[in-house]
Amino acid sequence: MPIAFNPSVSAALPGPAWLVDLRREVVEGIGDVDPPSTDEEVWRYSRIGDLDLDRFQPLAIQAPLVKPFMDSGATDANAATVVLRNGWLEDSSISTEAAALGVTVGRIGDLGDGAAYFASVLSTPADLFGHLNRAFGPEPLAVVVPDGVRLDAPIVVRVHTDADSAALFPRLFVRCGVDTDVTVVEHHTSASEVVSMVSPVLEAQVEADARLRHALVQNLGTGLWNLAHQAFRVDQNATVETFVAGLGGCYARTRTDCRLVGRGAEARLTAAYYGEQDQTHDFRTFQEHAAPDTTSELLFKGALDGTSRSIYSGLIKVDPEAVRTRAYQTNRNIKLSADAWAHSVPNLEIETDDVVCSHASTVSPVDEEQLFYLESRGVPTTIAERLLVEGFFDDVISRAPTEAVGLALRATLVERLDRRLRNLRPEAAA
Amino acid sequence: MTSERVLCIEGLCAKAGDAHILGGIDLEVRPGEVHAIMGPNGSGKSTLSHVLMGRPGYEVTAGSVTLDGTDLLELAPWERAQAGLFLALQHPTEVPGVSLESMLVEAAVAGGRDPDGIRAALVVEAERIGFDEKFLGRPVNVDLSGGEKKRNEALQMSVIRPRYAVLDEIDSGLDVDALAAVARRVQDATDETGLGVLVITHFSRLLEVLEPDRVHVLSHGRIHTSGGPELAEELEADGYTGILGEAVDAPEVAVELGLGPDPFADPLA
Numbered sequence A: 001m002p003i004a005f006n007p008s009v010s011a012a013l014p015g016p017a018w019l020v021d022l023r024r025e026v027v028e029g030i031g032d033v034d035p036p037s038t039d040e041e042v043w044r045y046s047r048i049g050d051l052d053l054d055r056f057q058p059l060a061i062q063a064p065l066v067k068p069f070m071d072s073g074a075t076d077a078n079a080a081t082v083v084l085r086n087g088w089l090e091d092s093s094i095s096t097e098a099a100a101l102g103v104t105v106g107r108i109g110d111l112g113d114g115a116a117y118f119a120s121v122l123s124t125p126a127d128l129f130g131h132l133n134r135a136f137g138p139e140p141l142a143v144v145v146p147d148g149v150r151l152d153a154p155i156v157v158r159v160h161t162d163a164d165s166a167a168l169f170p171r172l173f174v175r176c177g178v179d180t181d182v183t184v185v186e187h188h189t190s191a192s193e194v195v196s197m198v199s200p201v202l203e204a205q206v207e208a209d210a211r212l213r214h215a216l217v218q219n220l221g222t223g224l225w226n227l228a229h230q231a232f233r234v235d236q237n238a239t240v241e242t243f244v245a246g247l248g249g250c251y252a253r254t255r256t257d258c259r260l261v262g263r264g265a266e267a268r269l270t271a272a273y274y275g276e277q278d279q280t281h282d283f284r285t286f287q288e289h290a291a292p293d294t295t296s297e298l299l300f301k302g303a304l305d306g307t308s309r310s311i312y313s314g315l316i317k318v319d320p321e322a323v324r325t326r327a328y329q330t331n332r333n334i335k336l337s338a339d340a341w342a343h344s345v346p347n348l349e350i351e352t353d354d355v356v357c358s359h360a361s362t363v364s365p366v367d368e369e370q371l372f373y374l375e376s377r378g379v380p381t382t383i384a385e386r387l388l389v390e391g392f393f394d395d396v397i398s399r400a401p402t403e404a405v406g407l408a409l410r411a412t413l414v415e416r417l418d419r420r421l422r423n424l425r426p427e428a429a430a
Numbered sequence B: 001m002t003s004e005r006v007l008c009i010e011g012l013c014a015k016a017g018d019a020h021i022l023g024g025i026d027l028e029v030r031p032g033e034v035h036a037i038m039g040p041n042g043s044g045k046s047t048l049s050h051v052l053m054g055r056p057g058y059e060v061t062a063g064s065v066t067l068d069g070t071d072l073l074e075l076a077p078w079e080r081a082q083a084g085l086f087l088a089l090q091h092p093t094e095v096p097g098v099s100l101e102s103m104l105v106e107a108a109v110a111g112g113r114d115p116d117g118i119r120a121a122l123v124v125e126a127e128r129i130g131f132d133e134k135f136l137g138r139p140v141n142v143d144l145s146g147g148e149k150k151r152n153e154a155l156q157m158s159v160i161r162p163r164y165a166v167l168d169e170i171d172s173g174l175d176v177d178a179l180a181a182v183a184r185r186v187q188d189a190t191d192e193t194g195l196g197v198l199v200i201t202h203f204s205r206l207l208e209v210l211e212p213d214r215v216h217v218l219s220h221g222r223i224h225t226s227g228g229p230e231l232a233e234e235l236e237a238d239g240y241t242g243i244l245g246e247a248v249d250a251p252e253v254a255v256e257l258g259l260g261p262d263p264f265a266d267p268l269a
């Protein structure tokens, strides 16, 4: 997979001098970066071999806004609302309360210490896409919440794609200062009919005693290739709750690296995904325990219909010094069709004795006993399946960071299940 | 054509896996009638109830079942329920994430009945059998005690108002008061809506309130003896050995009795 991306595109990208230099360095070295291969565990079972990067071109400038922008989701109820269109900052607004508390939302170059933030959580790119994001991404968005600030309302970031045949590299940096309480909700969407590749990166730094709730609601069009990477660094006694709703995309990959670096740090990782037609959802998770008394708990649940596929591959890694680690990992999959396919690969790498770890994974059809029970009360088979699948997602939905995210996810799942029902029982739709 | 109102089981034979369990059951339950089925552990009582509702894992090898003229064996389980059959399971299944109300609402919608009254009916019926209203909000059977699950089955029967109900050991796990309340509720349904009942039990206590018209003793997948209510008392006093003799703990006897149309059996034997 030689990279046909034109280096002059990278050179033409605007930004502060340090970023321009950094891009140039990355572009110069990019020829030496091996493209991902399914021989690597972290890409095993993926469809990376089917991705034809030549079809997509990075953008040197923001594409002009042809159609008036969709609803940005800005409401007075948000602490801040930001729109990244094709990776570029299109629009942002911040509530008076949040601004008064010193919260900043804007281009990373506008921060005096922006250079120090960039790549501070993700010091080396994980793969070719990480390099491409650095080389061909526009200036990243930075959200900084100063020490001690507690935000009741969420910061909402819309990451929208409307450029066609484009390779897009949005990048977001979040810093939650000491003893902060922050909720960040990202909505990833795309214009219908667009066929592009989006490879976003999130770096989130959760400092001591802070709490970050983060959601990524991925509802891209079915023409999109999505290769997302999110990295969290969690300091002493801080907590991160991550939440991914994997709904759209033709191939949607989300890699989550959660590093617990301070004593007593905690992470709760959640995902819900639904595959239909020939979608592929691909999740890679790393629960890295690098300090004593750290806890991580992961629950990923998915339902697969049609010929859709899912991959869950997760590693719990416990460093020698991370004594008294508690780490849990659960992945459950329901196959709604005989042709759907789910791979679940949990892994442990533990270098100390004093730990409590568990992992569990299941791939199964809808529970036959439960199905029979509902049917024996008079509920038609397909409707019983819908009830059971909705119920299956109950616990993950209850872990959504905001009520709005939970409701939106439930609504989308119900819509998908209704569509499934209409396809299976056309007579009932009439 | 108006067909006769009866749940009619004729020559019903069924196997689970490779095992022949039911060896030719004949039973007729009419509206308002109560038929009790008793019999030793493993004699096939639950199997009969499952086969009637079409639970996966069984194969009907011979015989027929009709409900008011409708061939049940042709139908999917939910269609059997919609045709008017109800099954209270011996071991009710827990269904996490699904509420009792949404389940019954979907059942009502599928049957073309008004779902709006379900909530109110649940409250009224729960009161009638002493089922605490707080359980109504829970996912179906989740975190209910054994006895509460049985009450939940009785509650659902009352709300669904089937034409025929098969109650598989609905009394097991119930405390004395609950037993009386549930038995009375079923008895009332036979009077009020003409419910026909096939009640499976090990104890005559239930039958003191829910008075059976007939008592059938099942052994090795066949009805060995049928009689009036006095048969239940006899069983209580003498145990099964008194009535079934050797058959109780000698499964081979079932084969000698011609259990099931074994395709490899000698037809002249």
Ligand SMILES: Nc1ncnc2c1ncn2[C@@H]1O[C@H](COP(=O)(O)OP(=O)(O)OP(=O)(O)O)[C@@H](O)[C@H]1O
Pocket (backbone or CB within 6 Å): B016, B017, B018, B019, B021, B039, B040, B041, B042, B043, B044, B045, B046, B047, B048, B057, B090
């Ligand atoms: N899937 C199966 N494969 C083989 N044998 C089975 C299967 N299911 C049930 N059986 C057997 O069928 C027989 C009848 O079981 P059933 O549950 O109908 O008994 P029962 O009369 O309801 O007993 P109890 O009074 O204990 O409830 C038992 O011997 C049981 O072991």
Ligand SMILES: [Mg+2]
Pocket (backbone or CB within 6 Å): B045, B046, B047, B090, B168
């Ligand atoms: Mg039984």
